[in-house]
Each structure stands twice: as C-alpha cells, then as structure tokens.
Amino acid sequence: MTDIFSELKARGLVAVSTDETALQKALAEESLTYYVGFDPTAPSLHMGNLVQLLTAARLQRAGHNPLALVGGATGLIGDPRMSGERTLNPREVVEEWVAKIRAQVEKFLDFDGPNAAQIVNNLDWTSQLSAIDFLRDIGKHFPVNRMLAKESVSARLNSEAGISFTEFSYQILQGNDYLELNRRYGCSLQTGGSDQWGNLTSGVDLIRRVEQKSVHALATPLITKADGTKFGKTESGTVWLDSSLTSPYAFSQFWLNADDRDVVKYLKVFSLRPLDEIDAIEAEFTAAPHTRVAQKALAEDVTTLVHGRQAYEQAIAAASALFGGGELTGLDSSTLGAATSELPRGEVSTTQLAEGLPVADAFVASGIVKSKGEARRAIKDGGAYVNNVKVADQEQTLTSDDVLSTEAGGVVLLRRGKKTLGAVDIVG
Template identity: 85%
Template sequence: MTDIFSDLTARGLIAVSTDEAALRKALNEESLTYYVGFDPTAPSLHMGNLVQLITAARLQQAGHNPLALVGGATGLIGDPRMSGERTLNPREVVEEWLAKIRTQVEKFLDFDGPHAAQVVNNYDWTSELSAIDFLRDVGKHFPVNRMLAKESVSARLSNESGLSFTEFSYQVLQGNDYLELYRRYGCTLQTGGSDQWGNLTSGVDLIRRVESQSVHALATPLITKADGTKFGKTESGTVWLDADLTSPYAFCQFWLNADDRDAVKYLKVFSLRSLEEIAAIEAEFTAAPHTRMAQKTLAEDVTTLVHGKENYDQAIAAAAALFGGGELVSLDSGTLGAATAELPRGDVSTTQLSEGLPVADAFVAAGIVKSKGEARRAIKDGGAYVNNVKVSGEDPTLTPAEVLPTESGGVILLRRGKKTLGAVDIVS
C-alpha cells in the first residue's frame, strides 16, 4: 500500500489528526513505530475496540511497526467516564483481565517479519515512578487549565459526583506512556478513538515539551448505527470479542443483522478487503439488496477474523439448522445452546417428558402460541415442527428422545410455520 493515509480516509477512519500533511508524509515515506492502548477495565475487549485493532493491523500491513500497549497501570485507575466514578478493581482481577486482553490483541497482529509487533505493559515503567518523581518529572508539564478543558473532565466537574484526583490524573499517565514509548522504541504515532483525543494529544504535548520533538496522533471516529442506537450493543447487551461472553453464533448474527444503510460502511471499517473488492460487493448489493451480500460478506470476514473459520462455519450451520436448512444433531452442544439462547422459551420437566408431554403444551410453554387450541390447529394444518420435523396426529407428544444436548442440559426446538421459533429447556 503506497498511501495508507488516503486508504484510511476513504474508509472513513480518520476523525482528527495532528498535522495532516506531516503525518501523511511520514506514513508514506517512513516505517513508523506506532502504538495503540487497551486498558483491562473489563474481562474482554468489545466491538468498539475492534476498530482500533483492525486499524493497527492495516498500519502494520502498510509497513509500520506496531506496539500494542496493555494498561497494567492505567487499568488500575480507568479513564474518566461521563457517567461517574469508576469502581476500582482489585489488582488480581486486573491482572487476570490483562492476560485475557493480551491474548485477544495478539490475534490481530503479526509478531514475525520485518515489522513484527510487540506487546508492552505500562505497569513496567509506571510502577518504577515514585510520587515525587511523577509530580516533578511529568506532572509539571501539564497545565491544569488544559486538563480541565477535556470534555469528560469538565462534564464531571459540573455534576454532583465530581471527579477524583485519581481519574483526573489518567491523562497524565497516558501522556507519560507515549513519552516512554518514544524513548524506548522510537514511537512517533499513537492511534485511538476520537473520544480519547484529549489523552492522545497529552502525549504529543509532553514529548514536545520534554524532548523538543514533534510526534503524531490519529483518532478514528466513533462508529454509529443508522437507526441511532449504539454500535456494538444488542438487546442482550454488549457484543464482546470473548467467545465465553458473546458466542461466535451471536457475534456472527450481529453482523448478519446489520442495517442495509450500515453494511457497506461497516465493510470499509471492519473488513481487511481492499476498497476495490468492497466497491464490487457494494455494486452487487445495491443491484440486489435482498441477497444481503454485504451483510453476509461482513459476517464471514469479521467472525473469521475474531473467532476463526471453524466457528464461523458452525455459526452459519446453526442459523440454517434453526430454520430447517440443516441437521440440528450435527451442531455441537455449545453452538446449539448459543443459537437457541435468544429464542422465546419455557421450561418442561424430565418427568413430563417421561410421561409424554403433549406438543400443544410445549408450544404454549415456549410462547409460540397463546393457547392449546391454537397449537392444535397449527398441528392439524401441518405447520408445527419439533426439531425441524413436522408433527401430526390428534395429540402428538414429546419424549426424552427429542431432547437435544446443550452445555446447560438440554433443549427441544419448536417452530410454527417457516419463521416462528421457540424452545423449551429441560429441567429436573
């Protein structure tokens, strides 16, 4: 890639930067060392962090040298939030989360070759600073009036909860990170989200004051949804990159369900395909939006990137199987449980199954129909399915033989017509 700055611009990935002409020239003519940071303030990174991970991967592919910073020090404090003071997590919890996040970050970068990535931890240099050294050598370079102007700081100062000195000092710590990486690795570019711009420029200013050198910062925009809802959120909560928190099935479905207005935009941001490839997909999608070509490509690219090809294939097989397009018994218990997790559901007991539970009762329990009479009419009309098998007869029953194993026990999939799905969980 000869012009990574133009590529990022065309993808809508540059919200603001320091001197654009100087940064463009440096990216095109040099092999920069750059860094992006992730704090362990949760047990996993989430969809918003994915923008930074993929941007880091693009820069590496363009011939630049990534430093992935995991915030063993800053994770103990937390960046100020608009909503109020963070709860400080115990050190052992932060260390556990740090290990998980480090593993997630390592999936996205290449650690071999001429532009090999490195993972660094800001605890390594921050823990060595005494309070006196921190205040004398670092703090003296931060004008308080500029620190107060930061949006998250000013907003918190104007409400009743206020802002502790702990969180107020976060931007000083992040600025010091950039200075240390400049000194240790020759790092001259920091990337992050636009909501972090004040923190990004704190390091730029610190290096200018201490080392009399100009360095760069680049911020990506916050990703939004066309319908106004928050990106990376679903009805069930945050979309995490950890498969234990958001299953590969649910992760894949998030992308498949992208609004038509968002799908191509997301491809430009989250897919590693070239802009030429994406333009061809967009043309096909525009001509035949009912094919959902953009969403399918998006789901395949991002799910494979985050969870691997095997998990993507399982997620697609599970989606097909739910609606009769595949064998439910071919799904592993984890995938089946994840695929049915969001369905309307009810509970039935092993005793009920052993005695022969009427299918009509199960349909009512799952919320697919409002009454047994409605369920019986669906059965009579040939529109009732158990585990994708059409049921018939006067009063068909369910037995333990219909139970499909899941990690939580067992489930029976119910369907009325082509699209109305539900399930019953098996309880003792």
C-alpha cells in the same frame, strides 16, 4: 510503503489527526513505530476495541511497526467516564484481565518479520515512578487549565459527583506512556478513538515539551448506527470478542442483522477486503438488497477474523439448521445452546416428559402460540415442527429422544411455519 493514510480516509477511519500533511508524508515515506493502548477494565475487549485492533493491523500491513500497549497501570485507574467514577478493581483481577486482553490482541498482529509487533505493559515503567518523581518530572508539564478543558473532565466537574484526583490524573499517565515509548522504541504515532483525543494529544504535547520533538496522533471516529442506538450493543448487552461472553453464533448474527444503511460503512471499517472489492459488493447489494450479500460478507469476514473459520462455519450451520436447512444433531452443544438462547422459551419438567407431554402443550409453554387450540390447528395445517421434523399427529407427545443437548442442559426446538421459532428447556 503505501499511502495508508489515504486508504484510512477512504474507509472512514480518520476523524482527526495532528498535522495531516506531515503525518501522511511520514506514513508514506518512513516505517513508523506506532502504538495503540487497551485498558483491562473488563475481562475482554469489545466491538469498539475492534476498530483499533484492525487499524493497527492495517498500519502494520502497510509497513509500520506496531506496539500494542496493555494498560496494567492505567487499568488500575480507569479513564474518566461521562457517567461517573469507575469502581477500582483489585490488582489481582486487573492482572488476570491483562493476560486475557493480551491474548486477544495477539490474534490481530504479526509478531514475526521486519516490522514485527511487540506487546508492552505500562506497569513496567509506571510502577518504577515515585510520587515525587511523577509530580516533578511529568506533572509539571501539564497545564491544569488544558486538563480541565477535556470533555469528560469538564462534564464531570459540572456534575454532582465531580471527579477524583485519581481519574483526573489519567491523562498524565497516558501522556507519560507515549513519552516512554518514544524514548524506548522511537514511537512517533499514537492511534485511538476520537473520544480519546484529549489523552492522545496530552502525549504529543508532553514529548514536545520534554524532548523538543514533533510526533503524531490519529483518532478514528466513533462508530454509530443509523437508527441512533449504540453500536456494539444488543438487547442482551455488549458484544464482546471473548467467545465465552458472546458466542460466535451471536457474534455472527450481530453482523448479519446490520442495517442496510450501515452495512457498507461497516465493511470498510471492519473487513480487510480491498476497497475495490467492497465497491463491487456494494453495487451488487444496491441492485438486490434482499440477497443481503453485504451482510453475509461482513459476518463472514469479521467472525472469521475474531473467532476463526471453523467457528464461523459452525455459526452459519446453526443458523441454517434452526430453520430446517441442516441437521440440528450435527451441531456441538455450545453452538446449539448459543443458537437457541435468544429464542422465546419456556420450561417443561422431566416428569412431564416421562408422562408423555403433548406437543401442543410444549408449543404453549414456549410462548409461540397462545393456546392449546392454536397449537393443534398449526399441527393440523402442517405448520408445526419439533426439531425441524413436521408434527403429523395432533396427539403426538414429546419423548426423551426429542431432547437436544446443550451446555446448559436439554432443549427441544419448536417451529411454527417457516419463521416462528421457540424452545422448551427440560428442567429437573
């Protein structure tokens, strides 16, 4: 066993816990069974869930036994949000999302060996409870005054929308999950985000009341950004772990664009590199921030963890190719589409292309120049490129040979100077 608790603290991954001394001792001396839960309230896990997945992986590597709970039951209810009541998803949708999230979780844990992980679904035991049994055997152990004190509940009670009994009962369901896992597997530690602390302690209290046992809970802090914006969000929305929702290219770019003030913190949380190696990267980065060595290490580690080495290498090749450092034609259609999707862009028709569309007109259509005259001057000065090939003639036209294939259709990449990129989509 290793002192994993001290490592978690050094990585900034301990926000609050039950008796810290007792938990640290148990983690250092025993092989604990622990669990972390994920509710299928969307078809994919997102960046915030990644903190919990990697915390579970670290605990397993330290010799502890993970239970990954996918909430087939709690996903039908939804944890109360500050903003208002959730929309209840149909059962068949939740069932489909359970399968997708289970597959994502399985990438991060080892299911072989002496401390092999197990996937569990709380629908297996919750569906067996009648309403009377739930109220008599579980509900009677939850003082309402303590339930009302939970931050999300009290906030909702003081709002115009209020809170339904359905969402109010969520913490009872999660508490019962811990009790069941304690009975079935000897589970004695639950981990989760600090925003889940009320739910985590509901299970600790329930086991103490019903089984007269002391068990543990550990909450990680919510990850924040130095500029005050929400972590895991971009202008185009949530950063998902599913490659069909957030492409590996966009995923890697999220990490490459990490603020200098945040990047070392992110390395400690999201990379599995040893801390001494991260310290060395920090020293190199501090001495020469312009090299962005920390961002490059972060993007490599996290993209490889989530999407695999090949996807990471394709994403880096795409980023390089956009700025003339590689062959655009060597990129597969999905990577090329993802790499160009965030660029300023316009549309030209296949008819215009067939008639011989001037390159200068395409530059105007993309939005990276304001006028045809400006585009012609860029060509004259040697600063205009089509698919990274310099445009030598102000009268040059686009042809079908210039069209690159993406999953969404055809695109032509345009560049002015070294860094100003745009694109035109070929439509019709």
